[in-house]
Amino acid sequence: MSEQMLTYYLYLAAFLFASGTYIVLTRRSAIFVLIGVELMLNGANVVLASFSQFDPAMNGQIFAIFAVVLTVCEVSIALAILLNIYRKSRVSNLDELNQIGNT
Amino acid sequence: MDGVGTKWWPYKHKGSVNEVLIISLLFLPLAGGVFGMLFKNTSYSIGGIGLSFAASLLVIINSIEFNTAIQWLPDYSLGIKLDSTAAILICLVTLISLLVHTFSLEYMREDDGKHRYFAKLGLFTFSMIGLLLADHLILLFVFWELVGLTSYLLIGFWYKKDGIPASARLSFMVNRIADVALLAGILMINNSGSLNISELSGTWLFLPSILVAIGAFGKSAQLPFSGWLTKAMVGPTPVSALIHAATMVAAGVYLLFRVAPFMHESTLIIVALTGTFTALYGGLCALFQHDIKKVLAYSTISQLGYMVMGIGVGAGSASIFHLFTHAFFKAGLFLGAGAIIHYLHQVTKADAQDMRNMGGLKKALPWTYSTFLVCALALTGIPFFSGFMSKEGIIIAGWEWAEQIGAWAYIVPDVGLITAFLTALYVGRMVLLVFYSENRLEEKIVAFSENLSLKVPLIVLALGSFWFVFDWNPFAHESRLSGYWSSTPSHSSDSISLIVMILSTLLAISGLVLAYSFFKPGSNYEQSFSKLEVGKFKLAFNGFYLVALYQSIGRGFSRFSQFTFAVDQMVVDGFIHFVGVGSVVISKVIALIDRFMVDGPVNLCGHISAFVGKRVAGLSSRDIQTQLAWLLAGVILILSWILFF
Numbered sequence: 001m002s003e004q005m006l007t008y009y010l011y012l013a014a015f016l017f018a019s020g021t022y023i024v025l026t027r028r029s030a031i032f033v034l035i036g037v038e039l040m041l042n043g044a045n046v047v048l049a050s051f052s053q054f055d056p057a058m059n060g061q062i063f064a065i066f067a068v069v070l071t072v073c074e075v076s077i078a079l080a081i082l083l084n085i086y087r088k089s090r091v092s093n094l095d096e097l098n099q100i101g102n103t
Numbered sequence: 104m105d106g107v108g109t110k111w112w113p114y115k116h117k118g119s120v121n122e123v124l125i126i127s128l129l130f131l132p133l134a135g136g137v138f139g140m141l142f143k144n145t146s147y148s149i150g151g152i153g154l155s156f157a158a159s160l161l162v163i164i165n166s167i168e169f170n171t172a173i174q175w176l177p178d179y180s181l182g183i184k185l186d187s188t189a190a191i192l193i194c195l196v197t198l199i200s201l202l203v204h205t206f207s208l209e210y211m212r213e214d215d216g217k218h219r220y221f222a223k224l225g226l227f228t229f230s231m232i233g234l235l236l237a238d239h240l241i242l243l244f245v246f247w248e249l250v251g252l253t254s255y256l257l258i259g260f261w262y263k264k265d266g267i268p269a270s271a272r273l274s275f276m277v278n279r280i281a282d283v284a285l286l287a288g289i290l291m292i293n294n295s296g297s298l299n300i301s302e303l304s305g306t307w308l309f310l311p312s313i314l315v316a317i318g319a320f321g322k323s324a325q326l327p328f329s330g331w332l333t334k335a336m337v338g339p340t341p342v343s344a345l346i347h348a349a350t351m352v353a354a355g356v357y358l359l360f361r362v363a364p365f366m367h368e369s370t371l372i373i374v375a376l377t378g379t380f381t382a383l384y385g386g387l388c389a390l391f392q393h394d395i396k397k398v399l400a401y402s403t404i405s406q407l408g409y410m411v412m413g414i415g416v417g418a419g420s421a422s423i424f425h426l427f428t429h430a431f432f433k434a435g436l437f438l439g440a441g442a443i444i445h446y447l448h449q450v451t452k453a454d455a456q457d458m459r460n461m462g463g464l465k466k467a468l469p470w471t472y473s474t475f476l477v478c479a480l481a482l483t484g485i486p487f488f489s490g491f492m493s494k495e496g497i498i499i500a501g502w503e504w505a506e507q508i509g510a511w512a513y514i515v516p517d518v519g520l521i522t523a524f525l526t527a528l529y530v531g532r533m534v535l536l537v538f539y540s541e542n543r544l545e546e547k548i549v550a551f552s553e554n555l556s557l558k559v560p561l562i563v564l565a566l567g568s569f570w571f572v573f574d575w576n577p578f579a580h581e582s583r584l585s586g587y588w589s590s591t592p593s594h595s596s597d598s599i600s601l602i603v604m605i606l607s608t609l610l611a612i613s614g615l616v617l618a619y620s621f622f623k624p625g626s627n628y629e630q631s632f633s634k635l636e637v638g639k640f641k642l643a644f645n646g647f648y649l650v651a652l653y654q655s656i657g658r659g660f661s662r663f664s665q666f667t668f669a670v671d672q673m674v675v676d677g678f679i680h681f682v683g684v685g686s687v688v689i690s691k692v693i694a695l696i697d698r699f700m701v702d703g704p705v706n707l708c709g710h711i712s713a714f715v716g717k718r719v720a721g722l723s724s725r726d727i728q729t730q731l732a733w734l735l736a737g738v739i740l741i742l743s744w745i746l747f748f
Contacts, residue, residue, distance in 0.1 A: 025732050094727060 009050035017043030028093050030082050034075065041071050121169050125185060128158040128193070129232050132200065136225020140218045145208060148221040152204050152228060156197040162190050170238075170301075182238035182299040188423070189235045191587040192357065195427060196235065196350050199434050200228040202560035203345040206438050209556040210341055210445055220260060220339070227253035231350050235357070240289045240298040243358070247285070247322070250351045251278045257346060258338040267337045274331035277653060281321020281328055288314030303365050312370040315362060316377075323355030323407045325381045330649035332404055336396040340444055343396060344437030348403050349430035356410040356426050360419045360588075375415025375504070379518045382408030384647065386525030390532065391643040394456045395440050398533050401646070402482065403433055405522060409497050412515060418500030420589035424582050425493035428481065428573065432490055435478035435564030442471040442557050443537065451544055458533070459632060463542040470553045472538050474565035479534050481568035483527045484611045487577045489568050491608075494523065496581070498607060499600045516603070523607045527614025532622045536632060540624030543632070578604060 016039050023036030045064045052060025086092050135151015138144075161167075162185065169185035185193075204224060211217040230249035237243040252275075259271030291311035292298065307315075319325075324332040335347050346352070359374065366374070385405025392398045406429050413422030440456075446468060447455035454460055465472045481488035484495075501516035566572065573582035622628055645651070 021735065025728050025735070 013046035131155040132225045133229035136222040140222035159194040181242040184238035188588040199349045206560045207341045209554045257342040270334040274335045277331040284314045285318020309367045312366040319355035340441030344434040348433040359414040378412030382522040386522045389529040413497035416504035421496030428489035428493045431567035432478040432481035439475035465538040474561040477565040524610040524614045527611040531618025535622040
């Protein structure tokens with residue numbers, strides 16, 4: 001794997017991260033924000049995986065697999081919370097979610 | 104000069120008793136007048152002035168002298184001094200005042216305001232005594248103004264009649280003008296030392312002494328201030344006798360007498376000349392008057408001229424002597440005229456002061472006639488009467504003075520002699536036209552019982568006009584009273600006094616003879632007198648238009664003030680307007696500059712910070728995603744700082 005290829009991987013990672021950020025900043029819905037956060041995480045994973053090409057111990061790729069596993073757990077919990085919030089207060093817009101507890 | 108009564112007045116040297124005596128002498132007339140007005144009883148006034156006269160007699164008989172001072176401002180102790188001159192003049196003032204009070208009892212009996220009248224008389228007598236007691240020039244000035252004020256009040260006593268307030272005002276204002284000069288003179292003298300008359304020393308400069316002399320001229324009705332005295336004749340006749348003949352007008356002579364030793368010599372020459380020409384002026388004008396009181400007023404001006412002339416030629420003693428004798432006979436003449444006017448008021452509706460309505464009054468008023476005749480002869484200066492002695496003294500002194508000064512100075516005694524002739528002429532005319540021939544009125548003369556309170560003052564004053572009151576020798580030009588006001592007896596050469604005596608006696612007699620031939624009963628003049636018009640003697644009749652001169656000066660002043668008013672309006676106001684408008688314009692310009700040049704940057708700063716503030720305010724917006732965006736921007740900023748710098 002050449003350094004030329006690394007640059008393309010990094011462009012991809014930057015694109016993923018920027019897209020995720022854009023979605024996080026612009027979308028009103030909590031679900032889309034969650035999707036954006038996933039995109040940003042995956043951008044970071046791409047960076048980790050591509051830099052570990054130059055590491056003989058491959059620590060980066062192992063870290064990326066850990067991150068994917070953690071992300072799966074995190075997403076499932078987050079989706080469950082959102083679902084519960086939605087079920088309780090019929091709101092998925094983040095700006096309206098400004099209170100904790102029973103409303 | 105120890106009086107005979109020294110023994111029965113054991114307090115001669117006890118200051119406190121004398122103080123009480125002097126204070127009661129001074130304040131009794133005033134207190135009597137005030138109480139008389141409060142309780143509507145004239146006997147208070149009579150009592151007050153009577154007691155005051157008694158006190159002054161006590162002072163004279165015991166020759167009490169008194170000297171004290173009131174502390175006023177720092178360095179100003181107002182001296183009060185009763186020396187023999189003041190004592191004898193106070194005695195004169197209180198005597199004349201007492202007689203005038205008595206006369207007024209009858210004269211003013213029907214008048215509604217008589218209590219007011221007596222109160223004013225009391226105030227006047229108080230002020231006059233105060234003037235004579237004052238030793239400090241400022242204190243003297245205060246009383247000087249007080250007598251001027253009471254004179255004004257009494258001239259305007261019948262203030263409801265037409266023209267009287269105007270006349271009173273004119274006399275008052277003419278006096279004030281002279282008084283301004285007097286005050287200025289006093290203040291100038293103040294710079295050079297004490298103002299107490301008894302402590303004066305040295306010779307004053309020309310300016311202050313002429314200013315003081317002008318003040319005295321005003322009060323004594325000398326030229327050019329003479330006009331006010333004839334205007335003062337609208338007051339009640341007893342007032343004219345007291346104030347405008349015997350006492351107040353003599354205050355100027357008194358002041359001159361006191362300060363003459365300190366006067367600049369050229370001032371004294373001016374004083375002598377002023378007196379001389381005033382004497383001539385008064386004599387000329389008196390000859391052509393129809394109003395009996397105006398004849399007497401001009402005569403008073405003329406006699407005051409003699410006194411002032413006497414001061415000027417250095418014969419102060421003779422002047423005060425003339426003041427003394429003149430007070431008696433002129434007050435007698437005025438009171439006689441008052442009796443005539445009083446009588447005519449009861450008989451006729453015609454003008455009671457106009458001699459054209461008189462004539463033949465000898466039968467109606469026998470007592471008035473005889474006393475009037477005695478006083479008139481004293482005024483004429485016939486031997487055996489008082490006027491002769493005192494007038495001689497002045498003319499002799501003038502003659503001696505002229506010998507020293509030079510040939511031109513003989514004008515002074517010469518004019519004095521001519522005036523003596525004129526005096527005889529107008530006195531003869533007055534007496535003949537008033538008392539002799541037939542009555543010129545339509546109404547018949549009725550007998551008139553002269554009241555005792557009219558008669559007594561007239562008799563006293565007529566007695567005071569004889570020679571023996573002043574000296575046993577009828578040809579002396581000194582008096583046994585002279586010692587009161589002069590320490591050095593005058594020594595005139597016998598030849599001059601003989602010449603002057605013979606000359607003036609001849610002139611007086613020839614004046615009387617001429618008067619008789621002109622104005623005797625049945626003469627052409629007498630026949631046509633009741634229809635006489637002023638005609639060709641307008642100049643003298645109107646007193647050489649002095650009053651008109653004052654009025655035109657007054658009008659000139661008012662024109663001038665109108666002119667200055669116009670100047671003020673046009674030039675000064677215009678300038679102020681210009682300045683005002685200019686400053687408004689300038690301030691507008693400054694406001695513009697302020698708004699654009701000064702406010703501009705300030706507002707710019709404000710706008711910038713407002714803009715920045717608005718933008719920055721978004722940082723703390725409640726929109727979580729905007730906050731997140733800002734957070735991101737911040738992180739990027741920090742990262743790029745670390746990366747690129």
